[in-house]
Amino acid sequence: MRKEELSNWGNYPKVKAELHFPESAEEVRQLLSSAQRLVPRGNGRSYGDSSLGKAILSSKRLDKFLAFDEKAGILHCEAGVLLSEILEVVVPSGFFLPVTPGTKFITVGGAIAADVHGKNHHVDACFSEHLLFIDVVVETGELIRCSKAEHSELFWETVGGMGNTGFILGASFRLKPVETAFIRQESLKAKNLEEVMAFFEESESWTYTVAWIDCLQKGKNQGRSLLLRGEHAKKEDLPAKWKEKPLTQPKKLQLNMPMQLPGFVLNTFSIKAFNFLYYHKQFSKSSKAIVPYEPFFYPLDFIHNWNRMYGKKGFTQYQFVLPKEKSREGLKEILDQIRISRQGSFLTVLKLFGKSNPLAPHTFPQEGYTLAMDFPIRKGLPDLLKKLDEIVLKFEGRLYLAKDAFMSKAMYEHTYPEFPKPSIFSSDQQIRLST
Amino acid sequence: MNILIFGANSDLGNQIAQIHASQGDNLFLTARTEVQLDRIKSDLEIRHKAEIQTFELDAIDFEQHPQLLDRIEISEMDRVYCVFGYLGEQEKAEKDFGESRQIIEVNYTGAVSLLNPIAEVFAQKGAGSIIGISSVAGERGRMSNYMYGSAKAAFTAYLDGMRNRLAHKGVHVMTVKPGFMRTKMTEGLPLAAPLTANPDKAAKIIVKAASKKKNTIYVLPIWRWVMLIIRNVPEFIFKKLKL
Numbered sequence: 001m002r003k004e005e006l007s008n009w010g011n012y013p014k015v016k017a018e019l020h021f022p023e024s025a026e027e028v029r030q031l032l033s034s035a036q037r038l039v040p041r042g043n044g045r046s047y048g049d050s051s052l053g054k055a056i057l058s059s060k061r062l063d064k065f066l067a068f069d070e071k072a073g074i075l076h077c078e079a080g081v082l083l084s085e086i087l088e089v090v091v092p093s094g095f096f097l098p099v100t101p102g103t104k105f106i107t108v109g110g111a112i113a114a115d116v117h118g119k120n121h122h123v124d125a126c127f128s129e130h131l132l133f134i135d136v137v138v139e140t141g142e143l144i145r146c147s148k149a150e151h152s153e154l155f156w157e158t159v160g161g162m163g164n165t166g167f168i169l170g171a172s173f174r175l176k177p178v179e180t181a182f183i184r185q186e187s188l189k190a191k192n193l194e195e196v197m198a199f200f201e202e203s204e205s206w207t208y209t210v211a212w213i214d215c216l217q218k219g220k221n222q223g224r225s226l227l228l229r230g231e232h233a234k235k236e237d238l239p240a241k242w243k244e245k246p247l248t249q250p251k252k253l254q255l256n257m258p259m260q261l262p263g264f265v266l267n268t269f270s271i272k273a274f275n276f277l278y279y280h281k282q283f284s285k286s287s288k289a290i291v292p293y294e295p296f297f298y299p300l301d302f303i304h305n306w307n308r309m310y311g312k313k314g315f316t317q318y319q320f321v322l323p324k325e326k327s328r329e330g331l332k333e334i335l336d337q338i339r340i341s342r343q344g345s346f347l348t349v350l351k352l353f354g355k356s357n358p359l360a361p362h363t364f365p366q367e368g369y370t371l372a373m374d375f376p377i378r379k380g381l382p383d384l385l386k387k388l389d390e391i392v393l394k395f396e397g398r399l400y401l402a403k404d405a406f407m408s409k410a411m412y413e414h415t416y417p418e419f420p421k422p423s424i425f426s427s428d429q430q431i432r433l434s435t
Numbered sequence: 436m437n438i439l440i441f442g443a444n445s446d447l448g449n450q451i452a453q454i455h456a457s458q459g460d461n462l463f464l465t466a467r468t469e470v471q472l473d474r475i476k477s478d479l480e481i482r483h484k485a486e487i488q489t490f491e492l493d494a495i496d497f498e499q500h501p502q503l504l505d506r507i508e509i510s511e512m513d514r515v516y517c518v519f520g521y522l523g524e525q526e527k528a529e530k531d532f533g534e535s536r537q538i539i540e541v542n543y544t545g546a547v548s549l550l551n552p553i554a555e556v557f558a559q560k561g562a563g564s565i566i567g568i569s570s571v572a573g574e575r576g577r578m579s580n581y582m583y584g585s586a587k588a589a590f591t592a593y594l595d596g597m598r599n600r601l602a603h604k605g606v607h608v609m610t611v612k613p614g615f616m617r618t619k620m621t622e623g624l625p626l627a628a629p630l631t632a633n634p635d636k637a638a639k640i641i642v643k644a645a646s647k648k649k650n651t652i653y654v655l656p657i658w659r660w661v662m663l664i665i666r667n668v669p670e671f672i673f674k675k676l677k678l
Contacts, residue, residue: 001623021622024470061619064474065481078474089482 006056009307010047011314012377012405015428017054021061028167029141031057032424039427040163042107043082046114047317048405049428050162057167057425059109065089066170074132076172079109084301087293092247095175096232096293098130102349104298109168114402115160115363119208119230119297122354126363128159130174138166139424157420160362162401164420164430180246182233183208183296188286189279193223193331197369200352203229208296211350214275215338215373222335224279225350233290242290249292256304260311271344300347309346310376317403318345318385319364319372320392321353327369330395334371334388341384345373361418364400372403382406401429409433439463439512441492441549442519444471446618447568450638451516456485463507465492494519494545495537501552510556514564514645517546521583522620528582535582542586547593554597557606564607566645567594571612571653574662577678598650610651611641614658630657 002021007014020038022028031038039053043060059080067076073095075086083097084104090096101116110116112134115126124130133147136158144166146155158165190196196211203209206229213225235246242250300306307315322330331350338344349372356366375381385406392399398415399407412419412433422430438455442448443464452462456479464487466472472489479485492503509515521541528534550565557563572580573587591610598608615621615631632640637654644652653659668676 003623021619064478066474066477068481085482 006044006052007314008047008049008051009045010316010377010403010405011307011310011312012316013049013052013428015049015052015054017052017056019056019058021058022167023061025135025137025143025169028057028137028169032137032139032141035424037424037426038167040109040113040167040425042080042110042113043105045103045106045110047315047403049432050114050402050404051110052428053426053431059107059168062109062169067172068093070095073175073177074172075175076170077108078170079112079168080107082107083111090175091178091181091249091293094177094179094247096178098174098176099124099127100297102298103301105301108171108173112159112168112171113161113163114400115360116402117353117365119210119228119351121365122204122209122352123207124176125354125357126159126360126365127173128156128360128363129357131155131159132172132174134158134171135169136166137169143169156359156361159360160364160401161420162362162430163425163427164423166425176232178232178247179235180233180238180242181249181293182238182242182246182290183230183293184233184237184288185228185230185291185296186286186288187282188227188229189282189284190223190225190227192217192221193328193335196223196225196227196350197328197352199227200350200369203227207231209352212278213335213348213350213371214279215335215348216272216275216344218336218339222332222339223350226279226282228296230296237290239290249294252292252294252302260308271346275344310374313377315374315376316381316385316405317372317374317400318388319370319400319403320388320397321364321366321370321400322368322392322395322397323366324352324368326395326397330391330397331369331371333391333395337384337387337391338373341380341387343375343378343380343384345375348373362401362416364398364402366398368397370400372400404429407433409435436460436513437463437511439465439507439509439515441465441494441515441517441546443475443489445518445520445620446634447613447616447638447641448516448518449475450634451518451642452479453482453635454638454642456483456487459483459485461486461488463488463490463512465490465503467491467493494521494549495540497544497548500548504549504552509553510560512553512563514566515550515553516566516568516641516645517550518568519545520568520570520587520620522580523583525578525580525582538582539586539589542583543589543593546590550593550597554601554606558601558604561605564609564645564648565594565597565601566609566611566641568611568613568641569594571614571658571662574612575666575673579678607645607648609645609649611644611654612651612658612662613637613654614661616654630655630661 002019038055038057041051041056041058062078062080065077099118111127115128117126208230211225211227217224351370353365438460440448444466476487523538569591570587572584573591576584594610615626632654
């Protein structure tokens, strides 16, 4: 047990917590017998309070690979293994993660608890889709192996369940075969929201799609963005220098954000300048390239501790999804609201989700557009978020729990009606949203 | 190389194993239970495609040691790390000899029981390397952990003498004094960050020093100075301090 002040990736909120690092189901069981509330936590890369609490059950020491079937492409590992470690092991063997979020520094347990999605949601759905089984220690201390066929109720409650059903000990899942460690990428410049939405719809057959939006533009420039689409490159796509070792990435520079930046560094002006440069870094309407997988999937992992950019007060991520037919109108209203508030987000990401899985009630994605934004914590923020919440509700969308730190109880109850009541495994977020 | 690690389920032992596995060495690992060994083994095999053999071993089950060392075929080993240890609870040990005994036996007697025959075999073949993980706590007894410190002091002296003896036979002996490390053993203790090493960093330093055939190392250089001061505080002052 260790005592520490900690927060998740947004540096907001902070809690004083007791940390426990079990290595087996037995140790979890012992802790359960004496604790009031134990919050499961992986690498702390969710943004708000979703893995925070007074007593934390960390999966950090559950960091072992248990089995890797290289013929079938099936990996069985403990819950605390990071996606980055998995990539190091499986890419040289010709496999890739079936689904990955925008950072590889999350744990397998976290990926399941938040049922993460990636740039390929419209093709490959969420992480849960690729799971063969999960081992969970439930409230009673019992270790249960659950899957889509076996104890399926527990399985579907656990994926996207934010740790509420129990402590995930390990999991087995299917990997995706790849020929190279590279991505064949195309980037398209869209001059406004209409255009980028058209690009999304015409890119449906691409495995990976995502767009970076400049959220401060207005009028006919509103929604100006760069859309990226990609496919795992085939061996013959590679330039000669990479062909010899197609499954090895070229070495790259690592940067670190050495300290918290003072709050004033991020202001409307700097955000505008950044977005201007980002949009104009590409002159032509479209460009093609073969790039290593890391900058394609994890552009921000390249700067360690980039969250420090937001200073001591921290930041929140606001990610919502709107039903497809209401997306255009809803996105317009939301972008208007953000521009008026002058609290522009540095990096704003737009993505078109595919169909949702009716069996997984807590999994965030539903068919339609999702927008993710960063907002530094400051005085006017709660008001802005409240206004955004109202628009999201009006258009029948909902928020992503893994990033939320501000949602109201009413909105939660309306948009996640099936979420279970707080249990011994509830996080501060669950308590905030249900009491 | 053939690498033997006693205490491979410790954070430090596991990190040392990771480094050697990534270098393509063959690993012979011991831990207390089969369950622990299975997860360490599969993990190293998958991460590094390494050759791993595992052996259940309790540091204080002395009867079992000779038979186990036979099975490992220690004459085939090139380098042996003795990593296991037991911090125990000082206050409990003061009142309960059982706890004191556990501390002494894991940290000292168990190590001697395993390393004596290895020293013998290495001396005969005139090669090999023995690395003992001792502690800065062995340099001067302090009220907060002198039971552990005294056992580690004994281990340090044992390694010193063994180095003196085996130097004449071409066998390398290295003593490691880690200082604070963020591990299972120190969980819950308030550790000063500048004095504290993470096990992965500590393992890198230890493996590198072993390859260079160093004698005694502190994992973080600052500990050399910290301990120089602690050792040299005059006793009439030291005994008034609450260290």
